[in-house]
Structures are given as C-alpha cells and as structure tokens.
Amino acid sequence: MRHEFRLTVGPVGFRIGSDWREPLDRLAALYDGYPETALPDFTVRLFAQRPWRRFIRPSVMIGGDYMLPDAAPMALAHGLLAAEMGMNLQMALGQRRYLLLHASAAEKGGKAVLMTGASGAGKSTLSALLGERGWRLMGDEFALVDCETGLLHAFPRLVSLKNEAIALFEGQVDARRFGPKLSDTPKGTIRHMRPNDEAVAHMAEPVKPALLLFPRFGHEAAVRPMGAGEVFVRLTQASTNYVALGEAGFDALSSLVKTVPTRAIDYPDTETALRLVEQLWTESSL
Amino acid sequence: MPAPVYRADPEKARRIVQLDSVTLIFHRASGLTHIVAPPAPEILAALAEGDADAATLLDRLKRDFDFGEDEELEAALSARLAELETAGLVWRP
Numbered sequence: 001m002r003h004e005f006r007l008t009v010g011p012v013g014f015r016i017g018s019d020w021r022e023p024l025d026r027l028a029a030l031y032d033g034y035p036e037t038a039l040p041d042f043t044v045r046l047f048a049q050r051p052w053r054r055f056i057r058p059s060v061m062i063g064g065d066y067m068l069p070d071a072a073p074m075a076l077a078h079g080l081l082a083a084e085m086g087m088n089l090q091m092a093l094g095q096r097r098y099l100l101l102h103a104s105a106a107e108k109g110g111k112a113v114l115m116t117g118a119s120g121a122g123k124s125t126l127s128a129l130l131g132e133r134g135w136r137l138m139g140d141e142f143a144l145v146d147c148e149t150g151l152l153h154a155f156p157r158l159v160s161l162k163n164e165a166i167a168l169f170e171g172q173v174d175a176r177r178f179g180p181k182l183s184d185t186p187k188g189t190i191r192h193m194r195p196n197d198e199a200v201a202h203m204a205e206p207v208k209p210a211l212l213l214f215p216r217f218g219h220e221a222a223v224r225p226m227g228a229g230e231v232f233v234r235l236t237q238a239s240t241n242y243v244a245l246g247e248a249g250f251d252a253l254s255s256l257v258k259t260v261p262t263r264a265i266d267y268p269d270t271e272t273a274l275r276l277v278e279q280l281w282t283e284s285s286l
Numbered sequence: 287m288p289a290p291v292y293r294a295d296p297e298k299a300r301r302i303v304q305l306d307s308v309t310l311i312f313h314r315a316s317g318l319t320h321i322v323a324p325p326a327p328e329i330l331a332a333l334a335e336g337d338a339d340a341a342t343l344l345d346r347l348k349r350d351f352d353f354g355e356d357e358e359l360e361a362a363l364s365a366r367l368a369e370l371e372t373a374g375l376v377w378r379p
Contacts, residue, residue, distance in 0.1 A: 228305035229321055236319065243317070247301060250312040250319055254303040 001045060006036045010144065010155040010203050011098070012091070013037025016083055018046040020058065023079030030080070030158055030179050030192060033200050042066075042094060044086035049073050062086040066093035078182055081190060084158060091142055091155075092240040098144035098153060099245060099252045102238045105138035105152060106130040107202075111210035112152045113281060114143055114260070116238045122217040125165040126273055128193065132173060133274070137199040138207075147248040150255055151206035156199045158192040166191045168270065211284045212262040215273060219266035223276060226264050232257045289340055292367050293379045294333040302327065313375060320373055329366055330375060337379055340364040 001017025005024040008014075014037065018024050023046060045063040059073035060082040066089060074082045091100060103116035104127030113130075115123040124140040131137025138154035145152055158179065161169060166181070166189065179192035194200075214226065214234070235253055236242045242249045261284050267273035301312040309327045311320040325347070332338075332346040340363045353359055370376040 227307060229308035232305065232310060233321065246317050247312055247314065250301060250303075250310070254305075254310050257305065258303070 001047070006040060007031050008035040008037045009087075009157050010139070011153050012042065012095075012155065013040040014042050014044060014087055014090070015040035016044045016046070016086070018079070018083075019048045020046070020060075020076060020079065022076070023060070023083055026080045026179060027083055030177075030194050032194070033197065042087070042090035044083060044090060046079060046082055046086065062089065064090050066090050078185060080179055080192060081182055081185055084160065084192065087157065088141065095144075095241055096244065099147055099249050100239055100241050101143045101145060101235060102141070102240065103143040104128075104140045105143045105154070105209075106135040107138050107154075107207050108135045108281070109285075110207055111285075112138060112207045113211040113213060113277060114152070114209050115213045115215055116143075116235070117214045117216060120217065121215050122267070122270070122273060123215060124160065124162075125168065125270060126215060126277065128159045128161070128165075129168065129270060129274060130277065131159075131195060131199055132169070136202055137195045138203075145209070145252050145256060146206060147245065147252040149206070150208070150252060150259075152209045153206045154199070154203045156195040156203050158194055161191045161193055163188045169193055209256060209260050211281055212256075212260045213277065213280065214262070214264040216264065216266045217273075218268070220268060221272050221276065222266040223280065224264040224266075226262050228257050228262075231262045289364075290367075290378050291337050291339045292333060292343075292371065292376045293337045294330050294370075294376045297331065297334050300330070311375070316374055318374065320375060325366060326370060326375075329363070329370065333376060340367060343367070
C-alpha cells in the first residue's frame with residue numbers, strides 16, 4: 001500500500017494501509033497518543049475500486065486479512081469511517097484470542113460494568129458518558145473476555161457517536177478529540193470521538209467484570225432480573241466468535257454468566273440510565 | 287415394531303454447566319452448545335451406562351429418582367428421547 005498507519009488498541013495491533021494519505025492523516029490525528037505496534041495482529045486495506053478511481057470520484061473499498069465479499073465501496077470523505085469499519089471487521093471475523101462480545105464496558109475501582117443489547121439500545125452512548133464522568137471507558141463497541149482468566153480487556157477505539165448522541169458531547173469535551181462530522185452514512189450522521197487520556201493510558205490493564213447490563217432505551221425506568229439461561233443465549237448472539245472458539249468460548253461465557261450479576265434496565269433518557277447504572281453498581285458492590 | 291434403542295456419547299464427550307433453571311451442554315463431538323431443561327441431563331447420564339430403549343432407561347432412572355407409578359412415564363420418556371435425537375445428543379446405533 002502507498003500509505004500506512006499502525007496503532008495498538010487494547011491488546012490488539014493494527015496496520016492500516018491506504019491508497020490515499022487523507023484518511024490515515026485523520027486516523028493518526030484522532031488516535032494521537034495510542035501506541036504504535038511492531039507486530040500487527042490484523043491488516044486493514046483501504047483501496048481504490050479501479051486504479052483511476054484514486055483520483056476520479058474516489059471510492060474506498062475495505063479489505064484486509066478478513067473481507068466481506070459483497071461490501072459496497074464508500075466515499076473517500078467517509079474514509080475514516082471505512083478504516084474504523086475495517087478494523088471492526090477484522091475483530092469480528094478474525095479475533096481468536098479473546099471471546100469477543102458486542103458490548104460496551106467501563107471500569108471503576110478495578111472492576112467493570114458491561115453493557116450489551118440490540119443496536120440502538122444506547123450501550124455505546126452510555127459507556128462514553130460514563131467515560132466522561134469518573135469511569136474509565138474500556139470500549140464502546142467490543143469487549144474482550146480472556147478465555148484463560150475471565151478478565152475483561154479494554155478495546156477503546158474511537159467512540160462512534162451517532163445522530164442525537166453527538167450533541168451530548170459537543171461543547172462538553174475538548175474539541176480536538178472529535179473527528180469530522182460524517183453525514184449521510186448508512187447509520188445517519190456519525191462523529192468519531194477519541195476516548196480521554198485516562199482510557200488510553202490504562203487500556204492495557206484488564207479488569208474483572210462485575211456487572212452486566214442489558215439497557216433498553218425508550219421505556220419508563222425499570223430494572224428487571226434476568227434468568228441465567230436467557231443471559232447466556234443473548235450473549236452467544238452478542239458474540240461474533242463464540243462458535244469459532246469452541247469449548248474455550250463455552251467455558252468463558254458460562255463462567256461469566258454464572259459469576260456476574262445481570263440486570264435488564266429500561267430508561268427514558270440518558271440521565272436516568274446513568275443514575276440506574278450507578279445505583280446498580282453500588283448495590284452489586286455491597 | 288420393537289422400541290428403538292438409543293445410544294449417547296460417554297460423559298467425557300460433554301462439558302456440562304448448571305445455570306439456575308437450565309443446563310448448558312457443550313457437546314465436544316459436534317462443537318455445538320445445547321441448552322436443556324430436566325430431565326434431559328438425567329437421561330443422558332443414564333444412557334451413558336449403555337444402549338437402552340425407553341423401558342430400560344426408565345428402569346435406570348427409577349433407581350435414582352422417585353417418579354411414583356405413572357403409566358405415561360414411558361411415553362413421555364420416548365418423546366424426550368426423540369427430541370434429544372433431533373438435537374444430535376443421542377442416536378440409534
């Protein structure tokens with residue numbers, strides 16, 4: 001590839017190659033402070049659909065060690081998003097060292113709360129808000145469970161703020177942590193935000209998962225217990241590599257379900273959700 | 287028609303984790319995870335002693351569990367065996 005950028009996110013090293021300089025410059029600016037990696041685990045490639053498309057109506061194809069054969073090209077203006085999607089894709093399809101859960105996570109006092117649920121449940125926004133309010137953001141998208149130890153490893157890539165969530169952070173955090181506002185993406189308007197310095201500085205520190213929440217937005221505030229069987233099934237659905245990991249994944253997931261208290265929470269607004277999280281966190285620590 | 291005889295893998299072929307009301311079974315031979323409720327784990331354990339039809343299996347289960355006398359038991363057990371066969375956890379040798 002013509003241009004290359006390397007970085008480490010949590011325990012994972014990435015090499016991102018690109019036909020264009022611009023997306024990598026934006027990545028480098030946003031991932032300022034993240035360590036470089038000497039031995040990348042995964043390679044992402046952003047390349048032109050045809051050679052001349054580097055210059056004429058440039059469109060970005062996402063490739064790498066693992067690829068989706070029918071992925072559509074993206075506008076070069078969305079190159080940053082393409083790089084992020086490429087990194088997610090490598091994790092979702094290729095991660096074998098950790099049980100990968102589609103979940104956000106935040107740490108306080110050496111223990112972590114995990115939040116998972118359907119798209120739009122608010123797990124990403126809630127973890128990012130916790131990260132600005134005294135918690136350490138461990139990741140807004142993927143949580144990595146070590147199959148040997150059961151510990152949770154952070155994966156604090158850029159927070160992908162979507163639509164209404166963007167305004168919750170603009171004006172509240174240092175403007176240099178924001179990427180450009182990307183309009184008309186498949187998920188609406190997206191703005192990337194670098195996790196704060198604490199999240200980056202401590203991203204290599206795994207912690208014990210202590211609370212698992214299934215948030216759901218758009219309902220009256222409520223807290224419900226969940227049966228362990230249902231939790232197990234929903235976590236297998238939230239994992240992209242559960243089947244591939246075989247018995248190691250089974251042991252890690254069943255142990256997580258057996259040992260970590262779990263609640264479903266409904267919330268009408270983010271302030272209520274944060275209050276519920278803090279309340280359940282205090283109760284689970286007693 | 288004679289009653290079907292079933293076989294299950296030995297116990298070491300399964301990794302079993304008990305959650306609150308259900309049992310998780312990781313079936314090593316297939317790599318599949320099964321979530322089952324009683325009496326499926328008990329049936330698999332009893333069948334690990336050797337191939338058996340429903341009547342024989344019921345006798346084994348009665349050694350360990352107090353079912354009382356119920357004429358429907360054997361039919362119920364046959365139905366559960368058929369479900370386990372569909373799941374791939376037991377088969378006909």
